[in-house]
Amino acid sequence: MGFTYEKKTAAAGPFIEITGYEGEAPSLTVPDEIEGLPVRSIGNHALADRSDVREITLPRTLKTLHLFAFQNDANLEKIRVFDTADDCYDGVIRSCDALREIAVEMTGENNYVLMRELLQDTDNALSFLLHWPAGEGKQEKTLRLTFPEYVREAREDTMARAIHFTIEGAGMAYRECVEKHALLLAEYDRLLPRLTSYDDLSAAEICLDRLMYPEALGEAARAQYETWLLGHTEKVLLYLIDRQDADRIRFLSREHLLDRKALEKPLQAASEQGLAEICAMLMEAGGGSAAPLSFDLDEL
Numbered sequence: 001m002g003f004t005y006e007k008k009t010a011a012a013g014p015f016i017e018i019t020g021y022e023g024e025a026p027s028l029t030v031p032d033e034i035e036g037l038p039v040r041s042i043g044n045h046a047l048a049d050r051s052d053v054r055e056i057t058l059p060r061t062l063k064t065l066h067l068f069a070f071q072n073d074a075n076l077e078k079i080r081v082f083d084t085a086d087d088c089y090d091g092v093i094r095s096c097d098a099l100r101e102i103a104v105e106m107t108g109e110n111n112y113v114l115m116r117e118l119l120q121d122t123d124n125a126l127s128f129l130l131h132w133p134a135g136e137g138k139q140e141k142t143l144r145l146t147f148p149e150y151v152r153e154a155r156e157d158t159m160a161r162a163i164h165f166t167i168e169g170a171g172m173a174y175r176e177c178v179e180k181h182a183l184l185l186a187e188y189d190r191l192l193p194r195l196t197s198y199d200d201l202s203a204a205e206i207c208l209d210r211l212m213y214p215e216a217l218g219e220a221a222r223a224q225y226e227t228w229l230l231g232h233t234e235k236v237l238l239y240l241i242d243r244q245d246a247d248r249i250r251f252l253s254r255e256h257l258l259d260r261k262a263l264e265k266p267l268q269a270a271s272e273q274g275l276a277e278i279c280a281m282l283m284e285a286g287g288g289s290a291a292p293l294s295f296d297l298d299e300l
Contacts, residue, residue, distance in 0.1 A: 002021065002022060002023070003018055003020070003021050003022075003030065003031075003034070004018070004019045004020040004021065004022060005017060005018050005019055005034055005039075006019055006043070007035075007037065008041075010040075014037050015037055015038050015039070015040040015041070016033070016034045016035070016037045016038065016039045016040065016041075017039075017040070017041040017042070017043045017046075017066075018030060018039060018041070018042045018043060018046050018047070019043045019046050020043075020046050020047070021046075021047060021050075024052040025052060025053065026052060026053065026054045026055070027053070027054065027055045027056075027057070028047065028053055028055070028056050028057070029056075029057040030042070030056070030057065030058050030059055030062070031059060032059040032060065032061050033061065038061040039059055039061050039062060040061055040062060040063045040064060041062065041063060041064035041065070041066060042058070042062070042064070042065050042066060042069040042070075043066050043069070044066045044067045044068060044069070045067070045068050045069070045071065046066070046069055047069060047070050047073065048068050048069065048070060048071040048072055048073065049071065049072045049073070050073045050074075050076075051073075051074045051075055052075070053073055053075065053076055054075050054076060054077050054078070055076075055077065055078045055079070055080070056070065056076065056078075056079050056080070057079075057080040057081075058079070058080065058081040058082070058085060059082070060082045060084055060105070060107070061084075062081070062082065062084065062085040063084060063085060063086070063087055064085070064087040064088075064089075065085060065087070065088045065089060065092045066089050066092075067089045067090060067091055067092075068089075068090075068091040068092065068094065069089075069091075069092045070092055070093055070096055071091050071092070071093070071094045071095055071096070072094070072095040072096070073096050073099075074096075074097070074098060075098050076093075076096045076098055076099050077098050077099060077100055077101070078099070078100070078101045078102070078103065079093075079099070079101075079102045079103070080102075080103045080105075081102065081103070081104055081105070081114065082104070082105045082107055083104055083105070083106050083107055083108065083111045083112075083113075083114055083115075084107055084111075085114055086111060086113035086114050088113070088114055088117035088118065088121075090121065091121065092117075092118065092121055093118055093121050093122055094121055094122065096122070097124060099122070099124070099126065100125070100126065100127060101126075101127045101128070101129060102115075102118060102126065102127070102128050102129070103128075103129040103131070104128060104129070104130050104131070105131055105133070106130055106131060106132045106133075110181040110182060111180075111181065112178055112179065112180060112181065112182070112183060113180050113181075115128055115130075115178055116175075116178045116179065116180055119147055119175045119178060120175065123149055123150050123151065123171065124149050125146065125147065125148050125149040125171070125201075125202050125205075126146070126147050127144060127145065127146040127147070127205060127209070128144070128145050128147075129142065129143075129144045130142065130143045130144070130145075141215065142213055143183075143213050143215045144209040144212070144213050145183075145188065145206075145209055146202055146205040146206045146209055147171060147174045147175055148169060148170055148171040148174060148195065148199050148202035148203075148206075149169060149171050149199075149202070150168060150169035150170070150171030150172045151168040151169055169198075169199065170191055170194040170195050170199065173191055173194060174188060174191055177191075185215065185216045185217075186216070186218070186221075189210065189217070189218065189221035189224075190221075192206065192207075192224055192225070192228065193224075200232060200235055201239055203228060203232075204229070204232065204235070204236045204239055206225075207225040207226075207228050207229050208229070208248055208251070208252075210222075210225055211225050211226065211229075211251075211255070211257075212248075212251055226255075226257055229252065229257045230257055230258075230259050231259075233257075233258050233259040233262035233263070233266075234259075234262040234263075234265055234266060236252070237249065237252075237258070237262075237263070237266035237269075237282070238265065238266055238269055241266055241269045241270050241273065241275065241278060242269075244273075244275060244278075246275075246277050246278055246281070249278055249281055249282070250281060253281050253282075253284065253285045258282075258285045260285065260286050263282050263285065263286045266282060267279060267282045267283065267286070270282060
């Protein structure tokens, strides 16, 4: 059992194309080379229609993701890939409804082709974690960006014998902030007011992303993200508690981005789940509140 593949030849020389995987595995790591040849592509439908895979890690040697490479992988949650894989065909992540994060190791400065193509492939909410390693006088940095979902609707105009397409939600506008060789972060930051209450969870992710990884973040944008989080403390905390995300709750507490008047329900939820660390943070954040919190950590 393992990866199936074909040997192919291109102008750059012979290479391996992955054609499938025999067996089941929750995590797949595609190797850099097979039989001494670099793995440069994932073939059409090669790893599609799987329910076992939750994570896929792709090698730096990879250049091409062919048609529907991971289509309909029902439980796929995360993909790790290098920005060198910038030849991306249609449908690579189509119908991967559980997919929430794509981590991209950046080998250069401004190659966002893969990111742009994958964003065009799904209307679901999706986050990208971009990492630039230190080297040649450059500091290590990380940037995380979330792109909300959107809905494309087709409406038939029988009188005009035409079909009109409309887009609901701000997800497409956020996607337009990614160009092949640039991230329009100032434009991305201006889009927060376009999100509605329907997008609150995506808005929470966006605010946290930009404050925790503040690449090119202006003061006005910082203020709007902080104001949004303070105004939605209860909903944000309940979301993070459900995910048991202590790191982000710690960030909110440290940066004083929690409204003390909105801590009671989140603290109750954390207590019911036995999350002692989160309870302690919320109780500390609620110190001096007009409505004192009355939970005892010894009961957890």
